[in-house]
Amino acid sequence: MLTPRIGQVVLVPANPAVNNGADVAPAIITRVWSAQVINVRVLLDSDAIQWRTSVKYVDGLDGVEHPHAWTWPEQA
Template sequence: MPTTLEFAETGYTAYGQSTGLLTHDGAPMPGWDELSDRTRAAWVQAAGAVALAAIAGLTGADVGGSGPDVGDVVLVPVVPDENNGASVAPAIVTRVWSKSVVNVRVLGDGNTITWRTSLSYVESLDGALPGAAVWTWTGGER
């Protein structure tokens, strides 16, 4: 099964093919690897939402699980140099916007505690860029 990141890149590639590799304003599209972290994260969020909607439509399942609650511990991707070499850190949910979008307080392995807002759920952090606006459950899917 492809990851959400792979779905995002596939979607970006398909968008480029449909527009002749031009952006919405007619400029040449950058390659996937040339996109900013924020833009790639937006494509990942969009791909995840489409995948969840497709799964729900095909199966009738509630793919969102019970959803996060304030106080839940989740995992987020971080810059390893700012986290004692680790690329993932725990975070406490501080605000729930929906079953898939939360605000968190990141508890890195160091002296810095940071806030991150509007993070979108992904099933895995594999391939997530450091600092991407995504989160996942600590023990896998709920």
């Protein structure tokens, strides 16, 4: 598994109503608490601004209903 660092891009669940219909959004890591827990600034496809604190790593976002989760983007 990768180690999170400030400035890296991760994916978080998003409310489609404020993200132009998409249920996933990119986020920039702003603080690293551990390899599993980080703070992020969410980059929504709208003018809404979101910060999330203490978001926890999950293997994937399929079926994740709570907003405080993150995962790595798929690697090409």
